[in-house]
Amino acid sequence: MEALVLTAPHAFEIRDVPRPEPAPNEVLCRVRAIAICGTDVEIIEGSFPGRWPRAYPYIPGHEWSGDVIAAGSIAEENGFTVGTRVAGTSHSGCGLCRMCRTGRYNLCFNYGREDLGHRQYGHYSQGAYAEYVVHTIKAVFRIPDDMPYDTAALCDTASIALHSVKRPGIQPGDVVASVGSGGMGLLVAMCAKALGAARVVVVGGGRRLERARELGFETIDYHDGDPVARVREWSGGLGADVAVDSAGSRDSVGQAIGMVRKGGRVAFTGIPKEPASVNFQKVVLEELDLYGVRANRNTMEEVIPLIADGRIPAGRLITHHFPLREFPEAFRTFTGRVDGALKVIVEP
Amino acid sequence: MRAVVFEAPGRFVVADVPAPEPSAGHALVRVEASMVCATDRKILAGQFAGTRFPHIPGHEFAGTVLRLGPGTQGPPTGTRVGVEVHVGCGVCDRCREGLYTLCMNYGRTETGHAHVGFTIAGGLAELASVPVAALHPLPASVSTADGAWTDNLGVALWALERGRLRPGESVVVIGPGAIGLCAAQLARAGGAASVTIVGRGERLARAARFGDAVVDEADAGRLAGSADLVVEFAGTADAARLAISTARRGGRVVLGGATGQGVELSGVDLSTIVRGHLDILGSVANPMGVSGRALELLARGGIDVAGLTTHHFPLDRFAEAWATFIERRDGAIRVMLTP
Numbered sequence: 001m002e003a004l005v006l007t008a009p010h011a012f013e014i015r016d017v018p019r020p021e022p023a024p025n026e027v028l029c030r031v032r033a034i035a036i037c038g039t040d041v042e043i044i045e046g047s048f049p050g051r052w053p054r055a056y057p058y059i060p061g062h063e064w065s066g067d068v069i070a071a072g073s074i075a076e077e078n079g080f081t082v083g084t085r086v087a088g089t090s091h092s093g094c095g096l097c098r099m100c101r102t103g104r105y106n107l108c109f110n111y112g113r114e115d116l117g118h119r120q121y122g123h124y125s126q127g128a129y130a131e132y133v134v135h136t137i138k139a140v141f142r143i144p145d146d147m148p149y150d151t152a153a154l155c156d157t158a159s160i161a162l163h164s165v166k167r168p169g170i171q172p173g174d175v176v177a178s179v180g181s182g183g184m185g186l187l188v189a190m191c192a193k194a195l196g197a198a199r200v201v202v203v204g205g206g207r208r209l210e211r212a213r214e215l216g217f218e219t220i221d222y223h224d225g226d227p228v229a230r231v232r233e234w235s236g237g238l239g240a241d242v243a244v245d246s247a248g249s250r251d252s253v254g255q256a257i258g259m260v261r262k263g264g265r266v267a268f269t270g271i272p273k274e275p276a277s278v279n280f281q282k283v284v285l286e287e288l289d290l291y292g293v294r295a296n297r298n299t300m301e302e303v304i305p306l307i308a309d310g311r312i313p314a315g316r317l318i319t320h321h322f323p324l325r326e327f328p329e330a331f332r333t334f335t336g337r338v339d340g341a342l343k344v345i346v347e348p
Numbered sequence: 349m350r351a352v353v354f355e356a357p358g359r360f361v362v363a364d365v366p367a368p369e370p371s372a373g374h375a376l377v378r379v380e381a382s383m384v385c386a387t388d389r390k391i392l393a394g395q396f397a398g399t400r401f402p403h404i405p406g407h408e409f410a411g412t413v414l415r416l417g418p419g420t421q422g423p424p425t426g427t428r429v430g431v432e433v434h435v436g437c438g439v440c441d442r443c444r445e446g447l448y449t450l451c452m453n454y455g456r457t458e459t460g461h462a463h464v465g466f467t468i469a470g471g472l473a474e475l476a477s478v479p480v481a482a483l484h485p486l487p488a489s490v491s492t493a494d495g496a497w498t499d500n501l502g503v504a505l506w507a508l509e510r511g512r513l514r515p516g517e518s519v520v521v522i523g524p525g526a527i528g529l530c531a532a533q534l535a536r537a538g539g540a541a542s543v544t545i546v547g548r549g550e551r552l553a554r555a556a557r558f559g560d561a562v563v564d565e566a567d568a569g570r571l572a573g574s575a576d577l578v579v580e581f582a583g584t585a586d587a588a589r590l591a592i593s594t595a596r597r598g599g600r601v602v603l604g605g606a607t608g609q610g611v612e613l614s615g616v617d618l619s620t621i622v623r624g625h626l627d628i629l630g631s632v633a634n635p636m637g638v639s640g641r642a643l644e645l646l647a648r649g650g651i652d653v654a655g656l657t658t659h660h661f662p663l664d665r666f667a668e669a670w671a672t673f674i675e676r677r678d679g680a681i682r683v684m685l686t687p
Contacts, residue, residue, distance in 0.1 A: 162515060172505055172538050173641020195515055196538040198644030302516030305541035 002348065003130035004327050006058045009046025014325055017059070020126065020134040024072035027080050027140060029088070031128050032149035035063040035318075036334045036344045037157065038182065039271075043123065044331070047273075052123040061129035061346075062090040062122025065143065065152030075137045085147075086140040087155035088128060089300050092119040093138065105138070106297040129324065131348045141300040144308045150345045151307065151315035154187075157343075158307060158314045159299040160269065161187035161246075165195060166299065167291040168242045168265035172196030177231050177240040179256045180247035180270060181208040181219075183317050183343050188244045188269070189217050191303075194311045197242075201234055203227050203255075204247075207340035215316060228258035239264060246270045254278040262286040269293040317343040324348040350687060351473030352666045354403045357394030362666050365404070368469065368477035370417035373460070377429060377478050381496040382409035382471045383657070383682045384673045385526075390608055391466065398455040398467045406472030407433040407465030408682075410486065410495030414475070422480030429483040430490075430498025431471065432639040435462040438481075449633040472663070474687040484640050487647035494646060496684065497530070497653040501646065502639030503604070504530035504581075507631040508538060509638065511577045511602040515539030520575040520594050522546045523582030523605055524555035524562075526656055526682050531579050532559045533651045534642070544571065546590070547582070550679035558652070565590065573597070581605045585613050592616055592626065600627040607632060659683040 001019045006012045022028045043052045043060050053060070068075075068084040080086070093105025094116045100108055110116045112124065119125040121139060143152045161184055170176065176192040178185045181204020189200045189212065202212040203220045212219050220230045232239050239261035245252050248270020256266050257278050266288060283290065306312045319342045322330035327346060334344040349367045354360050370376040388405050390396050410430040413423050423429055436448025437459040443451050453459040455467050462468045462479050470476060486495040504527050513519065519540040521532045524547035532543045532555070543559040545552070546568045556562050563571060565586075571594045580591040583605030591601050621628060645651060658681045661669040669683045 166515070171509070171641060172534060173638075173644035175644075191515075194539050196534075196645060198641070198648050299515075302514065302539075302541075305516050306539065309541070311539070 001131040002324060003059045004061070004324065006044060006053065006060060007056050009049070010044070012044060012327070014327060017130070019132050022070055022072045022075065022134050025074040026072050026134050026136050027068045027075045027086070028070040028132055028134050029066040029086060029140070030069050031064050031066040031130060031133050031348050033065050033153040034061045034128050034346045034348070035153040035157065036330060036346065037063050038184070040122070041335055054124050059126050059130055060122050061127035062088065063153050063156040064088045064128035064133070065149045065155070066133070069132075078137055080137050080140065085143050085145065085152070087143050087152045087300065087304065088121065088133070088135055089139050089141070089156045089159060089296065090121045090123060091139065091295055091297065092117070092121070092136045094118045095138070104297055106295050129327070129346065129348070141304060143304060147308055148315065150318055150321065153345060154314040154317065154343060155300060155304055155307060156296070157183060158187050158191070158312055159296040159303040160184065160293070161191045162299040162303045163296040164188050164244050164246070164267050164269040164293045165191045165242070167293050168244070168267045168289065170195040170197050170242060173198045174241040175235050176200045177203055177243040177256070177259045179203045179227075179243060179245040179252050179259070181205065181212050182246065184246035184269060186212055186215065186217070186317055186342070187312070187314060188246055190312045190314070192242070192244075194306050201231060203231065207337065208342060211340060211342060228255050231259040235261070241265070242267070244269060248272045250274055250276045257282060257288065257290070260288060263288070265289040265291065267291040267293050318345055320344045322346055349474035350663055351404045352406065352663070354392050354401060354405055356401050358392065360392060360666070360670075362664050365473070367475050370415065370420070370477045372417045372419050373479055374417040374420065374477045375422050375480050375483060376414045377411045377431070377471075377476050378414050379409050379411040379471045379473060379476055379687050381411070381493040382406050382685050382687065383496050384669060384685070387607065389674060395608065396466060398463060404469040404473050405465050406470035406476070407431070408496050408499050409471030409476070410492045410498060411471070411476070412492070413483070416480070420480060423483055423485050428486040428492050428495065430486055430495035430639070430643060431464060431478055431482050432484065432499050432502055432634055433464045433466070433482065434633055434635070435460070435464070435479040435481045437461045446636045449635040472666070472685060474663070484643055487643055489647045490643060493657065493684065494653050495643070497646070498639045498643060499634065500526055501530050501534070501642035501653070502634030503527050505534050505642045506634045506636070506638045507531055507579050507581070507602045507604045508535055510629045510631040511579060511600045513538050513540060513577055516541045517576035518542045518544070518574065520544045520546060520571055520578045521559065522578065522580045522587050522591050522594075524551045525581060527604070528579070528581035529555055529558045529656055529681070530653070531581060534645065535579070537645055537650060544575075546571070551676070551681065554679050554681065557655070568594070575599060578602070579604065583607070583611065585611055588613050589616055592620055592628065595624065595626050598625045600629060602629045602631050604631045656681045657684050661685050663687040
């Protein structure tokens with residue numbers, strides 16, 4: 001089968017590799033659509049040496065959809081028969097440790113132990129930039145017949161956005177700031193609305209912020225002065241009830257904390273590259289709740305019906321499609337934000 | 349001013365009465381939209397211990413602040429406001445938890461407690477003196493008529509928050525009355541994947557557009573064990589039994605309908621609750637300022653309360669409005685009176 005194979009940091013090629021075989025609790029899927037994720041870029045550039053991937057050659061990709069074309073015996077007994085349309089996600093826990101048994105399989109104590117059943121597809125386990133991929137049935141989810149494959153490839157990102165707003169909790173009627181205007185920032189805004197936020201502002205810049213406006217969100221451009229002051233002003237001087245940082249930069253982390261009201265909640269879903277200095281006096285004196293968000297758990301099942309009925313219009317973030325062979329062009333389009341690229345779909 | 353007066357149990361008139369004077373902590377509100385609720389029937393029947401006759405009822409209303417009582421801080425003159433009905437003493441354990449709806453000084457107006465339209469005069473009148481703590485300024489895009497739903501929306505939203513609604517869940521609402529249909533719409537606004545409304549007759553037919561599906565209570569057995577969250581606003585023992593049997597194992601059931609005494613729940617196999625690992629949650633009224641967030645949701649759009657306001661009358665035709673509501677004429681859900 002054809003696959004995107006990383007051979008070294010910054011080096012990749014499309015080449016022919018053997019098709020994997022499913023174990024009893026796994027399915028073999030024909031991949032129909034993969035979305036490029038910001039983390040893919042980091043992985044391709046070698047930002048997590050020895051970790052994601054552990055070694056070369058390596059096939060990345062974890063936001064995908066496709067069809068089951070072969071199923072192991074356990075997979076079949078669980079309803080993943082040939083022809084089932086599915087969307088994939090990256091984390092598959094060991095199922096045995098305390099984190100897994102309390103539903104927090106994204107924090108599996110046996111992370112990295114493939115011998116114990118743990119996987120993180122597209123990070124260290126084989127990913128989906130290929131014609132075929134094998135996943136455990138813990139990491140694939142049935143999608144409706146009428147959901148297009150490209151939209152379905154966004155279920156993973158959208159489920160992370162949903163987890164990102166569920167960690168701090170959205171109470172109906174809340175006022176929410178989404179810091180970051182990339183795909184995750186916009187999906188966070190959509191999820192907050194779907195959970196009943198009354199008003200959501202997207203804080204960011206550039207063409208992507210324009211797209212947030214086109215999608216009907218209020219926006220604050222961080223080029224137009226201090227975003228913290230702007231959000232406080234936007235929320236009637238009080239500050240937002242909830243802020244979610246998907247930018248993960250040294251500045252954005254502190255800004256998100258600065259934006260919330262007394263007793264407010266702040267979630268961090270962008271992976272910061274460096275330590276950030278934040279106003280911890282505010283955290284203490286204003287009794288803020290801070291939430292780290294690692295990817296997702298148990299939200300694929302929740303997000304799929306909301307995407308299906310249009311309340312999370314994830315498909316509207318798709319700006320480009322490329323066949324797998326044109327991955328270099330797709331990659332350039334995504335990283336260069338060419339034509340305001342937001343979510344770029346690759347089709348093997 | 350003109351006002352509806354409950355003179356004695358079972359007897360009411362629309363009469364001229366002295367205009368109220370706002371005391372400290374109160375605002376004088378010009379009532380512009382005011383509705384009738386089933387609880388008013390209990391008040392009129394003399395079943396509500398905290399009410400003294402003669403009494404001006406009305407607890408679902410909105411209007412405009414005319415002036416504030418002496419030394420009172422509150423929404424300035426001209427502010428359009430909706431009213432929530434419970435004001436706590438602010439001092440007791442429940443009030444300090446934010447559950448002022450359960451105030452331990454209920455009925456003791458000298459402690460600052462007020463239950464608008466129950467223990468103090470309400471809004472079925474041209475003017476009402478209302479504690480400022482009960483006022484919610486209406487967002488610009490919310491009409492004053494819709495603002496009369498401030499309390500109802502809060503009651504419905506609180507029931508969903510009691511039930512810890514999660515995104516993507518299937519919700520069943522039993523009882524397609526005003527609060528039930530608010531709950532159905534708010535559940536969708538809060539991320540429910542599907543909302544099924546159970547009831548009967550003309551009200552159920554009217555309910556179709558407020559949910560994803562409607563099921564006649566006669567057929568509701570087929571929903572057994574299906575719902576993540578069941579919200580009951582019908583008030584009968586049958587409805588409560590149905591609610592409990594409709595929840596999936598590990599699900600939640602919020603019972604909100606039977607606010608009056610005398611409805612007894614029997615005939616439930618306790619293993620349904622114990623082995624079913626159900627959370628059975630009672631819910632009454634709207635603490636925690638939840639009505640304010642409900643108004644923000646109303647401002648956002650997508651929640652139709654005007655469609656639940658089935659009839660309109662001038663205040664002087666209260667007798668006709670009352671009969672329309674009590675007899676559910678033409679599928680009446682809420683009747684609105686304009687002073």
